Amino acid sequence: MRRSIYLSIIGVTAMLGGIAAPAMAADCATAQFSDAVLARFPNIRAVCTEVIEKDGQQYAVVKGDLVRTGTNAVYMKFKLADGTKSDTRKIETRPEFRVKVDGKPVSVRNLAVGQELTAYVKVSDPVIALEPAEPADTLAAYPIQDAGPAVAANTAEMPRTAGPMPTVLSLGGLLLAFAGVLTFLRVRRES
């Protein structure tokens, strides 16, 4: 009798543990990020909003603002829990890859600065992927790049913002005034 009670308690505990296990997995604080991930993304816990499972792997979900777009990459700043933003991070992708923006699918080539994007960081490996437009779509994960500002070299020249039209008008006005003076002198002489 006592033995069956013990077995029942063990069974119930195991069952509850089984239910609770996935809930434990979906926690940014307790997720077992690999050393490689923590080395590449030290503040991953601060920017992580939740942990999900996809294709049998755990991913930390991170959200942020798009600050720059490139041919095969986007640059994002992730939101920290205290409301500030992380350093800029480059995420490689493909121009035709479709992500979800405001609930609508948008290809990467049509993304614009200021849009909010979601990315997944694999808990076990230092790779990051943009959230696909459809949940069934395959993730396209790329190695996590070092954080840092992305600034292009200054090749711009100061534009010429002085049009010729004021000069044209001034010259035209002067010529008309000169002609008017000649007319005045001629009429006075003839009269």
Added chain:
Amino acid sequence: MPHQYSTEAFHGSDQGPIHKLRRGFHSRGVSHGIHLPSGGRHAYTRVLRWTEIGAYIAGALLCSLFALAQADSALGSTNAIEEFAASLTPPDQSLWAAGRVRDYQAAQKSPMQAVAVLTIPSLKLEVPVFDTDDELSLNRGAGLVAGMGTPDSGGNVGIAGHRDGFFRALKDIKVGDVIEIRTRLNLHRYRVTTIDIVDKDDKRLLADTELPAVTLVTCYPFYFVGNAPQRYLVAATYVWPSDS
């Protein structure tokens, strides 16, 4: 007619009959500068008359050219804004082939098609933004400065405009004013942080920035005939939708 001067022309003159007939020029210019014979006076009057007519024609042409440019500026700007507004509802390209999408996007970038519309509510300024800052574009609106960012791709976006045209209104802009740039992909908002007057060759403020920003460029002083020696730069930083 030739018989009228045929005898006089060869008497003591090596300058021919025509010179004799146009004696007024000779008398006025060489021998008798003070006295103007009636023939010389007539020629002088004729020159003045032609000068007068020429000045009227040239003056009217130049003023007409200015008026045409103004009309082109007003009509071109209005048309560009209307065309841009019509293009804000692009077709669904999700099922298109990549090549077809590229062709469509190339067609959208025709030289006189506005790529954005810049609005400064505090100045009641609305101006189309073209892909380049050439003379025709700046006559009809503002233009993106080559070598700088674009509103959708980020970085420091340079937008140039004529100080005697659309960007004259910038003389009244203030720090804190909002600048809006509507592209086909998004509405971008910026807040003015600095207003600078720099030498026309000083391009330091055109340098790229890590975060999205916009720099409006026009000539300075605002009222100046010819090539102005300075540039008036309005810098604004991005207002994140998620922060507001």
